[in-house]
Amino acid sequence: MNPGDDIRDASLLDLFLLEARTQVQVLSSGLLALERDATAADQLEACMRAAHSMKGAARIVGLEGGVRVAHVMEDLLVDAQAGRRVLAAADIDLLLRGADLLLKLPDMGAADGIVQADAYVAALSEHLGSARADTGAGLPQGRLADSPPTAWLRPADGDQDPVQAATPSISPSPVHAQETVAPTAPRRATETERDLRVHAETLDRLLGLSSETLVESHRLGPFAASLLQLKRMQEQLSRTLANAEHGASDADTLRETLAQARQLADACQQTLGDRMAQADQFGWRIGDLAQRLYDASLACRMRPFGDTTGGLPRMLRDLARDLGKQVRLVVLGEATRVDRDVLERLDAPLNHLLRNAVDHGIETPARRLAQGKPAMGTVTLEARHSAGMLLVEVADDGAGIDLDELRDEVVRRQLASAEVVAALSEGELLSFLFLPGFTTRDAVTEVSGRGVGLDVVQDMMRQLRGTARIHQRTGAGTRFTLEMPLSLSVARCLIVDIGEERYAFPLAYVQRALTVRRDAIAQLEGRQHFTHEGRQVGLVAGRLLLQYPAGTPPAGDVPVILLGDASQTFGVAVDRYVAERTLVVQPLDPRLGKLQDILAGALMDDGTPVLIVDVEDLLRSIEKRVASGDLLRVGDGPQADDQRRKRILVVDDSLTVRELERKLLQNRGYEVAVAVDGMDGWNMLRAGTYDLVVTDVDMPRMDGIELVTRIRHDTRLQSLHVMVVSYKDRPEDRQRGLDAGADYYLGKSSFHDDALLQAVEDLIGRAR
Missing domain, CATH: 3.40.50.2300 (Response regulator)
Known part of the structure; x- marks a missing residue:
């Protein structure tokens, strides 16, 4: 097959559409930011790069109109970036129209797309007062396959490219421009400058705790002085014993000296006991004070769970009416305090779960009455604290989940064989609902059927270092339980040693920590695996993932951490288990950028630094190695093989x-x-x-x-x-x-x- 024919492959067009949505989103966000501040260099750079990428992608798939539109947009953005033009509201309006057009062009016919693109180019040229007769300057003619191997991307300054006939120009509608352009917004705080509302009593409590801390710190001076007194007593005792050893001339003198030494030793022992008791009391007070100070500081970030539930009853009511159902929402735990950042990220998952409960769970009134249920269904949303974690539950009293239908759908999608599906437990089977694109609906509606929803819930829980679980009773309803830390500033972690360094794996991502016998590790096609609970699990060396030399493999059994989800699980071999601890998450210096496979840092109780692993990033690293055939084995380094593929x-x-x-x-x-x-x-x-x-x-x-x-x-x-x-x-x-x-x-x-x-x-x- 000629490589050039591959550009018409439908899969490439799908990839272009996927990239177009992402780049147009970047353009839209950046342009709206530039409307507020036309000199924002980072936004100009992002928009220019997005337009440049769109031009290249359109050129690859032969979308001539997209190349033309992206090219003139890029020209305008480059002029702004170079300081030759300050973007005005009308410029932003035209650039936004271009971004919208880039999304629409793939659905147009080739001829119609060229007409629309040329009309846009002409409109932009007229707006800029361009004297060029060619609206497609700098653009190649015909399909890219006919271009020479070294076609020019952009003419040098002052150069002119071959011209192409322009279509009549179309000026932007004044009404449209007026509706699109927003007034300049006042400066908003950045992510690191966000305002925080704190109750006066919380601030008073913080001030009180700060005062107690100051008082406790003043106790250290006298305590240190008392330790010096103990040291002087010990020195006096040493001198007395030395005199007894070298200066005693008779038994009476020796007995007298030893009696003095005994008195000094008793006094030292008494003083030491007193100081130890004081140190113990001081340590207890400082520990209690530190905990109360942390709790008060954390309370500053806390908001009532009810802050996000105000619009939910109306949303469920309107949705139920559209579906011909009757639903009421019961909210419990509205006063439960939730970290502000956690609460903001819960908004999308809760909306998905509540809409899912109404659409998939609650039956129609007639069906509920036939089953002996009230005509109106109930959806319950509850938030509570449990064992140092935040639990959020969404439950309904609907039909539950048809497990037989779910099994059939898993087999139909070829996610597992019929034999494997039949052997799955209910929990394992329900976990398939969290896979991207998975839905049991045959038809797509405005509410569901697109396979988008539960995978969003799962992804957000991973970002929150939490978990999502499903429980159901056929005919009696479904309950989704979201469990996450009370705050993103702390994380419960499994501490391990890898390559003589200490690493922390957040427990929310750890399926199991186990020890695998070395003789239980099998090898197939260069990859290692072992059997766990009846399934094969790929084994990867943590040393090699984190770029340490292979070294000598540890003797005996291998400590292994299971990571992943229901779709795919990997075992990461570590050197040694250390402990399970709650760590205060310390962000890394932003000058370091994003470190591969590392999320943040922390300190152990003894002051030992530890790196917290970015498990999502680590799993992507493993998947890349699997895809590239570079899944290095435990105890091995890269293998030289003259017969391997380049x-x-x-x-x-x-x-x-x-x-x-x-x-x-x-x-x-x-x-x-x-x-x-x-x-x-x-x-x-x-x-x-x-x-x-x-x-x-x-x-x-x-x-x-x-x-x-x-x-x-x-x-x-x-x-x-x-x-x-x-x-x-x-x-x-x-x-x-x-x-x-x-x-x-x-x-x-x-x-x-x-x-x-x-x-x-x-x-x-x-x-x-």
Whole structure:
């Protein structure tokens, strides 16, 4: 198959649509922020990069209209970024119209899309007072497959591109502009500057506790002085004993000296006992004071659970009326105090669960009456504290969950075989409802059927370091239980040693901590696994995941932490279990950026620093290794194998481009791993082994030029082959990439012939 034919693959168009939604959201958010502050450099950069990515993605799938629209939007944003233009409200309005058009173009016919795109380009050009007759300046003619391998991305300043006939211009509607443009909003506090309302009595309590702390600190001076007195008594005792040993001339003198020494020893013992009792009392008071001070400080962040429930009864009433049902909402625990950040994040999950209860759980009045139930169903929402955790429950008295129907749906979706499904417990079966895209509805309605909802609940619980569980009684209702920490500032963790360092795994993510016999670890196709509760669990070395040398594997049984969910579970081998502790989460210095697989830091009781693992990130790292065939074994390091397939790392922030490159290279037999930006690529390079890196230039966090420069300055990676593939294909762009250390610089238009694959073979040879 000609690689160029792949651009018409429907899956690539789906990827483009997915990327378009994400990039248009970035554009919309950024443009609204720029409407408030037109000089916000970070928002200008984000919008410009989003428009640039949209242009590249549209070019890949042959969406000519999208290329034209994104190109002129990018031109305007670049002018603003360079200070040649200050974005006004009318500019923002036109850019928002362009963002909307980018989402609509894939659903239009090719001819209609070109007309709409040219009309938009003409409108924007007229608005800017452009003297150019060509509304598509700088854009390639026809399909990208017909372009030369090194097509220009953007003309140099002052240069003009070939022109293309312009369609009549369309001026923006004054009414539309008036409705779209919002007045400049007053400055709002940033995430780190958010205001916090504190009750006066809470503030008084904090001041009182601060006063007690000050008083307790004043006790340390006299206590330290008393310890010095004890030290002087000990020195006097030592001198007395020395005199008795060397200066006594007769028995009477010796007895007298020893009596003095005994008196001094008794006095020392009495004083030491008193000081120990004082220290014990002081420690108890300080511990109690610290706990009360923490509780009072935490109370400043707490809000009543009822703050978020005010609009819920009306929402359920309107929904029930639309569905022809009768429902009442009962809210319990409205006074339960909940951390502000936790409460804000609970909003979306609770809405999903309540709507789910009305739509899926509560029956119609006629059916309820036929079953001997009241015509009006009841949905109960309750919040309470339990064992230092926050529990939120959503329960209904509806029909429950049809387990047989759920089993059939799991089998139909090929998520498990009929034999496996039949052997699942009720809890294991219900956990399938949390999978993304899973629904038991045959038809899509405005309320449900799209498979969106419970996976959102599960994802939010993971962000809150909590868990979600389902309980049901057929014909009697369903109950969802959300369990999470009272505050995000503390976390209950399992402390382990990995590579002679201490790490903490939040218990919310830990399924089980166990010890696996070394002879129970099997190996299949280079991957290790063991059997746990009747299922096979893949085993990964924690040392290698966290980039420690393999070292000598510990003797005896292997401590293993089970991580994951119902869909996939992995075992991470650690060196040693240490303890289970509640840790105060300390954010890392923002200058460090996002550390791979690390969430935050903390201190143990003895002051030992510990890193808290980002389990979600760690699971993604494991999945990448599984996908790339680089799942390193416990006790092993990377294995050299002359017969293995060549491995290539593709680094690009465009989902569409990444997928196209991956397909092209995999079809030629190479093993391909992908990274979403330069920083992600750099972390993967340090953790794995590759024969070639194919990287874009313009990417967030770390661009391609910096990535190439880092590779060339790393002694371990200096010999790695690097290819830059970019739309920036001017001579100065090529020279910049080659000066950084790239072995090859290729224009992205070469996707549509054999130039990319030939360049790869020139650098590293065939796949094997």
